[in-house]
Amino acid sequence: QQQVKQSPQSLIVQKGGISIINCAYENTAFDYFPWYQQFPGKGPALLIAIRPDVSEKKEGRFTISFNKSAKQFSLHIMDSQPGDSATYFCAASNYPSYGKLTFGQGTILTVHP
Amino acid sequence: DAGVTQSPTHLIKTRGQQVTLRCSPKSGHDTVSWYQQALGQGPQFIFQYYEEEERQRGNFPDRFSGHQFPNYSSELNVNALLLGDSALYLCASSLVYSPEQFFGPGTRLTVL
Numbered sequence: 001q002q003q004v005k006q007s008p009q010s011l012i013v014q015k016g017g018i019s020i021i022n023c024a025y026e027n028t029a030f031d032y033f034p035w036y037q038q039f040p041g042k043g044p045a046l047l048i049a050i051r052p053d054v055s056e057k058k059e060g061r062f063t064i065s066f067n068k069s070a071k072q073f074s075l076h077i078m079d080s081q082p083g084d085s086a087t088y089f090c091a092a093s094n095y096p097s098y099g100k101l102t103f104g105q106g107t108i109l110t111v112h113p
Numbered sequence: 114d115a116g117v118t119q120s121p122t123h124l125i126k127t128r129g130q131q132v133t134l135r136c137s138p139k140s141g142h143d144t145v146s147w148y149q150q151a152l153g154q155g156p157q158f159i160f161q162y163y164e165e166e167e168r169q170r171g172n173f174p175d176r177f178s179g180h181q182f183p184n185y186s187s188e189l190n191v192n193a194l195l196l197g198d199s200a201l202y203l204c205a206s207s208l209v210y211s212p213e214q215f216f217g218p219g220t221r222l223t224v225l
Contacts, residue, residue, distance in 0.1 A: 006155075032212040043117070043203050043216035044156065089155050098212040099146040099205070100169055103155030 006104025019077040023090035117217035138206030
């Protein structure tokens with residue numbers, strides 16, 4: 001019940017295109033859904049996060065869409081750039097255990113120039 | 114403002130040995146969580162420390178233990194190392210009831 005399933009495992013996009021990564025969760029107690037970006041040899045960096053009381057959140061080129069009834073959420077990267085090439089992880093947690101993030105398996109994004 | 118720092122960067126040990134990894138949280142943060150990230154996988158939660166006590170624990174054996182100091186820094190200890198303990202060990206810090214977790218660069222542990 002604690003799993004977060006992420007797809008696809010890898011994604012290749014042309015520069016300027018839209019990258020879409022999807023996640024599904026099982027635990028309905030989760031109330032915080034962040035996305036992390038990780039470059040090789042680095043720790044994950046918080047990109048954007050959403051709470052289940054909103055259906056969409058946008059920050060610059062990054063948008064999270066959230067569907068509470070389907071228990072799914074997705075990350076959209078608009079105007080994808082080669083510098084966006086990295087591994088992306090979705091995650092979930094809930095009060096009062098916010099320190100215990102449950103991560104998806106990761107998506108390796110490659111943006112070709 | 115320094116972010117989360119971890120030491121050492123890399124470490125090579127042999128099976129059966131013990132290892133200690135260190136973490137300093139982001140300035141102002143009081144809570145430290147540790148994660149294990151195997152190659153090609155998402156991070157797995159090990160445990161969290163707050164007020165110098167283990168607050169919650171993931172599905173890891175007792176060989177994994179930790180400590181938090183009065184200055185909020187933390188150590189992760191792993192005893193009787195196994196080949197399967199080879200991974201990137203990540204430390205994340207936060208305020209106790211804040212959902213935002215900030216990760217350090219990690220320590221790459223290789224067990225031979």
